Amino acid sequence: MSLKVTKRVSYRRAIRQHPVAQYWWHSVDVGIVLLCFVVFSVIGDVKSAAHCPLAESVDISNGTQDADGTIEHDGIRYSTNQYFYDNSSVPRGCVCLIRECYHICCLGTPPCPQDEIKVNFSLGGEVYDTRDLRDNPNYHFLYFPPQCSGSLLTLEPHEYVLHSDGVLAYGESKYDRGRYCLQEAEPFANAGYCETVDVYAMHRMYSVGILISLPFLVATFVVYALLPEMQNIPGKSLMCYVAALTVGYLLLGLMRFNVFGYRSNWCIGFGYLVYGALLASFFWLNVMAFDIFWTFGGSRGRSSERRKFLYYSLYAWGAPLLIVGLVALLDNTEFIHASMRPQIGMERCFVSAERLIGFLYMYLPMLLLVSANVAFFAVTAIRIFRMEQATATALSGESRRHTKYEKDRNRYSLYLRLFIIMGVTWTVEIITFLVGESTWLIYLVDICNCLTGISIFVLFVWKQKVKQLLLKRFGFKQAVPLRNEQNTNSTISTTRSTDLKSMVNPETRLTDMTHGN
Structure with a gap:
């Protein structure tokens, strides 16, 4: 029994050990096959690994290969690490690793x-x-x-x-x-x-912002056109300023969308138009700064409002027209060297982006007008301060609110805010031009330009007095505004009372106005 058991046990062990050994040898065989496959795959991948982008390589299949694997083609010798095989097993040489490559546009x-x-x-x-x-x-x-x-x-x-x-x-x-x-x-x-920044995306965003601002500019113009009470010299000046700004912004927005093809007649024509419109907006802002300076000045010259506005119009429309005519003459004649011409419509539908040209034809006039506006507002502020100091004891707070002085003073405050909005924007633009392009400065200028229409609308239209005049204009029952609202929300003066310039000196002007009206 024991022998049989031993035999059975040994028999069973022999049967069990044989399949295990066989399975182990099969596993080794499979592992070796897989290892060889991986090795050959890696060798193949290394052999076909691209040492350069496919577009920067040339077909060298017609070249001569030496024993060391070097391939000579078209006078260039490619070592094994300077060429690779593409998916079709065609050898391609990395020519840019040997010669200097230049992209052609x-x-x-x-x-x-x-x-x-x-x-x-x-x-x-x-x-x-x-x-x-x-x-x-x-x-x-x-x-x-x-x-x-x-x-x-x-x-x-x-x-x-x-x-x-x-x-x-x-x-x-x-x-x-x-x-x-x-x-x-x-x-x-x-x-x-x-360019690392997607300027076309920036242009589209800027265009959208400009086009959003346009309805507010148009609304400002329409409101003042509907209200005869607002159409005095300051009101008409504002209308002309808004009209010029609207045309300039509209065309700038379209240009940023690349509506006009470069060097086309449309591009050149609208380039001159937007150039003239922007210049006109600068000159009308200068007119408003001068007008408030003149109002608080000591000149005794008198002229009717119609004649004065005619002079303003000749200046604010005529000067840009002369400049545009001069630019067109220089751009289309041989008076100056080609490198100094404005080149409107050549590389873009505006004055050339070259720094010297941009400064001479765009930023220099802007700089002169902004500087003049700063001077006008500064001198006017000094005059107002001196007049208030000299007459502080002569005028009561209640009586001052009904004088022309108070209305002109409010108008000065309004113009000053407008100048801050527009003057600071263009000043930052000038600084950006002078110090070189800075992304955050460009974004700041674009944001200010996009908010211009909204700011002008809020300053000059979204006022209690204008609302009441609109209600009256369309026949609605006019609500009686609060007295404080009448006093604090006054906008551009619509009265033609005695002009400040007719007074003898600053010390007597306010008392004469107060007791004489």
Whole structure:
């Protein structure tokens, strides 16, 4: 029994041990096969691994391969780490690892022109060398623009320079070969560089903001046109200012949407129109600053309101018209060098973005007018302060509210707020231009411009007096405003009482007005 049991046990053990050993050897075989598969796959992947982007490689299948794996093609020797095999097992050489590659600003279809590509090369310091890149066999051209997260912006030949290492210098900014392309032009090539900010998205946002502001500007103009009581010199000046600003903002908004094609007749025509409209808005703001300065001045000259407004109109409409005519003359004649011309409609539907040109034709007039406005308001503020100090004991608070002085003073306060809104905006724009482009300053200017229409509407229309006049104009029963509202919410003066300038001196003006009216 025991022997049988032993045999049975040993028999069972033998049966059990044999399949286990067989299973183990099969596992080893499968593991070896899998390992070989992985190894060969890795070797294949390493062999076919791309050492450069496919678009920056060339087909070298017609080249000659040496024993060490080096492939020679078109006079270039590619070592094993300078070429790879694509999905079709075609060897492709990374030409940009050996030669200097430059992007050409075209899409390749139809074929890009094969003309000269002349650029200015920096040899260090202020020494430059003019080169035709096509004459140098060490350069290779990629006929497609670089991949940009933002937009591809154009540079004129005088705005950039290339360094020997392929870096493009634009002012203080530096761009490597993967961030710019060259565009064939005469006599030198233009360049397109990758802007990191999506300027087109910024332009669209700015256009939407401007178009939102427009209804408030139109509403301000319409309200003043409907109310004869508001159509004195200050009211008419405001209407002209708002009209010029509306035309300028409308066209600016359309231009930011790229409605007009560059160098088209529409682009050039509307470029001059928006230029003139913006200039007119500056001059009408200057008229309002001068008018309040004149009101509190010591001049004894007298003229009717109609004649005075005629003089203002000749100045505020005539000066921009003369400037636009001069700009058009310079832009279309040989009086000055081409680099100094306004170039409206050439690279954009406005004055050229080149710094010197932009300063001469846009920012210089703006700077002069803003400076004049600051001077007018400052002198007027000093005069008001002196008049109040001199007459503080002669006038009671109640009587002062009904004098022309108080109304003119309120008008000064209103104009001052308008100037702060517009003057500060354009001042920041000038600062942005002078110190160089700063993203947060650009956003600040755009936000201020977009809020302009709303601010003007609130200042000059959303007033208790204007509301009452509108109700009366359309035949509604006029509610009687509170006395305090009549006193504190007064807007542009609609009376033609005795002019301050007819008074002899500041000390007698207010007492004469108070006791004489």
